[in-house]
């Protein structure tokens with residue numbers, strides 16, 4: 274883990290709501306693995322505000338990228354950062370997705386949950402399908418980037434403004450059934466709102482597949498010290514324990530999570 278003062282390289286809008294911040298992050302970027310996150314101190318809010326956690330969207334040649342939306346004070350201040358401004362970043366944090374599994378990879382994303390899944394798609398040794406859902410077309414991000422990597426993309430929006438109308442779990446069930454009919458093993462990777470993760474996890478358990486779910490909890494320290502991000506989890510023997518999403522996760526296998 275590193276604590277770096279990173280310089281902003283570029284900071285463009287990717288949609289009206291979302292921005293991509295690219296940071297010169299040296300060794301922090303080199304060591305980052307898909308599913309890990311960084312914890313950022315927002316310049317100007319150091320005395321009044323905590324760090325903010327963000328998934329790593331990409332890491333290439335020492336440049337670490339984050340895809341984010343302004344939802345409150347910290348991210349609003351972050352939006353105003355210009356190239357060459359500096360910000361304090363700790364990371365890479367958390368466990369990351371396993372990369373050595375097998376089976377057809379089905380990536381299931383909701384909103385900014387697409388961020389860690391894009392990094393994963395660049396590093397997995399096999400290609401599969403990205404299933405991405407959102408409320409409207411505005412929430413559907415980065416799909417051309419997945420297509421460039423050779424991934425098939427299926428979109429679902431609640432209002433039908435892009436792809437099919439409804440929840441992303443509907444096309445996911447279809448993909449699962451078609452893999453099953455073809456005798457293909459499946460491995461799922463998912464990041465997004467809790468309701469979606471829970472549904473993905475239940476489908477995985479029912480179909481005897483593995484699903485790696487990235488949990489999103491409010492965080493304070495980001496390194497396992499404060500217990501702000503606790504989650505009840507199953508042990509293999511059926512008993513339960515309390516884990517910390519920041520340091521024991523944020524990725525957990527579906528069967529581990531007690532919802």
Ligand SMILES: Cc1cc2nc3c(=O)[nH]c(=O)nc-3n(C[C@H](O)[C@H](O)[C@H](O)COP(=O)(O)OP(=O)(O)OC[C@H]3O[C@@H](n4cnc5c(N)ncnc54)[C@H](O)[C@@H]3O)c2cc1C
Pocket residue numbers: 310325326327328329339340341342343344345346347348349385388389488489490491492523
């Ligand atoms: C592991 C992890 C990875 C994340 N990755 C990304 C990412 O790639 N892109 C991105 O845009 N955001 C991501 N987030 C969420 C991001 O951390 C929050 O949006 C940010 O902390 C909000 O800070 P703020 O000061 O702007 O908002 P605040 O003023 O702190 O809060 C504004 C609103 O956002 C809600 N909020 C704050 N934190 C979270 C959270 N963790 N989950 C859900 N709602 C929250 C608050 O309840 C409140 O309603 C991630 C969170 C975690 C835990």
Ligand code: FES
Pocket residue numbers: 491492493494495496497498499500501502503517518519520
């Ligand atoms: S945020 Fe402090 S223990 Fe996880």
